[in-house]
Amino acid sequence: MKIAFDKIINHLKTQGFVFQGSEIYGGLANSWDYGPLGSELKNKLKSCWWNYFVKRNKLNVGIDTSIILNPKVWIASGHLGNFNDPLIDCKSCKSRFRADKLVEELYVDINAGNLNYDELESFIKENKISCPKCKSFDFTNIRQFDLMFKTFQGPIEDDSAKVYLRPETAQGIFVQYKNTQRALRKKLPFGIGQIGKSFRNEITPGNFIFRTREFEQMELEFFFSPNDTNNWFDYWLKKVQDFILNELNIKKDNFIVREHDKEELSHYSNKTVDIEYEFPFGRGELWGIAHRSDYDLSQHQKFSGEDLSYLDQESGIKFIPHVIEPSVGVERLLLALLCDSYCEEKLPNGESRIILKLPKKLAPYQIAVLPLQKQQSELSVKLYEKLLLNFDATYDESGNIGKRYRRQDAIGTPYCLTVDFETEKDNCVTVRDRDSMEQKRVNINDLSNYLTNN
Known part of the structure; x- marks a missing residue:
């Protein structure tokens, strides 16, 4: 039986798992705090991931990088030029939407992310897509919305002092790849894992803790030679599924494995597979496994001027390693775990009970x-x-x-x-x-x- 999402949310709030952020001041949109039980569960989930992917895997090591990085990192990674969403407003009710998601919610076979702004506007008009809130057809033109949170470092607030809160933890790993490899004398293949906060100024956050502007990521960047004959992509895809099924006890029927079509792939990706969970509000991306090729290290080598290539001692050949990235949001994984565990049972005496069938090692x-x-x-x-x-x-x-x-x-x-x-x-x-x-x-x-x- 599918449980109403509102019922699960109310249960988590009243039992001390998740609270509205700044609630006594009227709250802050899409801001959530984790109560005594939620923080215990969240910490155990992160520890479980760390033990499985870092401590108990002989190939991997861990790292903890800064939230604020040199702005040149985001130029090299492409975030400052490309990390934005198409924003559209309803003129009648003033609601704001991502234009691509407005299209994809009604036309599931359309990958609106590949349409430019003019094409998106034309598609919305030609197909008479209305505002989900007030059903008006009167929209503004689409404009670019920057997803990066800006701030300033130091006493002067000008362009020279402008810095950004990181939108992902991955780039911190890439810029410290060479230091990690040298310090620990690591030979390929090896991975670097990290858990940390990220920030994205989303237009339309929502579905409780599923999409928030402040969130945590658990990411692994696995570096290997492009000539390595091992199928590392399938290796990590299997590892992720094993973690979901056997470490978290999430039911197999509640998630699917979906490979991206070619036109859906990010510019840096040779292959991407998403594990999507069937949440009460609908299917949503839970965990992504991407073959990022040598894009990130090549970009950072180009923009920094530092040699980030790897010298294979046996062959004497230098090359830029390729990367496979299994990446998951802590809050999304936590939400899937809670939704999967929530049960309402009728007892033989006619009474009923609510039960969270959490794995014993993860229970608060x-x-x-x-x-x-x-x-x-x-x-x-x-x-x-x-x-x-x-x-x-x-x-x-x-x-x-x-x-x-x-x-x-x-x-x-x-x-x-x-x-x-x-x-x-x-x-x-x-x-x-x-x-x-x-x-x-x-x-x-x-x-x-x-x-x-x-």
């Missing part, structure tokens, strides 16, 4: 300690404090035990440990499983092994 809390009565509080607090040494745990003694179970189900806690009147006698607690709701008596001395191995 792995364990909740619940005294059956307040008389067991002292013993329960001691157990809770002991468990905190090895587990992410929470403590709840407010309300009847059934309601407390429901609260933990709703935030995805895999195990509830109930301390009752018998605990002092037999040194056992009742362990309740989130998904099956089965209960088992476990000796406190065996808890660590039980919770770790189940």
